[in-house]
Amino acid sequence: MSAPLSRDQVRLSRRVSMVLRHRPESVGITLDRNGWVPVDTLTAALGITRSELEAVVDGNDKSRFVIEDDRIRASQGHSRRVNVDLDLIPADPPPVLYHGTPSANLEPIMREGLRPRSRTHVHLSPDTSTATRVGSRRSPDVAILRVDTAAMTEAGRIFYRSANGVWLTDAVPPAYLSR
Incomplete structure (x- = not known):
């Protein structure tokens, strides 16, 4: 290390x-x-x-x-304005992934879901500690969202795993989110 x-x-x-x-x-x-x-x-x-x-x-x-x-x-995280194809291959995610966000963002996310905004994908973490670390970059008051990836996969949503282990998807509708 x-x-x-x-x-x-x-x-x-x-x-x-x-x-x-x-x-x-x-x-x-x-x-x-x-x-x-x-x-x-x-x-x-x-x-x-x-x-x-x-x-x-x-x-x-x-x-x-x-x-x-x-x-x-x-490895990932490109803005939409940087048009690159990372040759990501669809992958089966674990049944649950996580997303850390400042608590102030919680209400609109629970209403509208997770969207990539200026990025090409929504980034999801494999565990709560990683999600907490990611969310705390913007605020010390972090909410951790649970993403029901099993249900999303069953509904036909596609996931990718980047070279550094970050899980990516186009969007997460609110129906698949919980605290």
């Missing part, structure tokens, strides 16, 4: 995430149709070394990035 990232490495990780998931044009790069970009192209655009990038990739506790051969991409 890697040592925790330094403050500068966390800052760089956030920058890499922003570029690969949301705004590649902000540093003058273009992702291929599957979200990949040559490592050398990204490091040159960011003004960093390959070893600095690899330290951030290896030290990221959420495995947000994948380096394969001489290319890199984000």
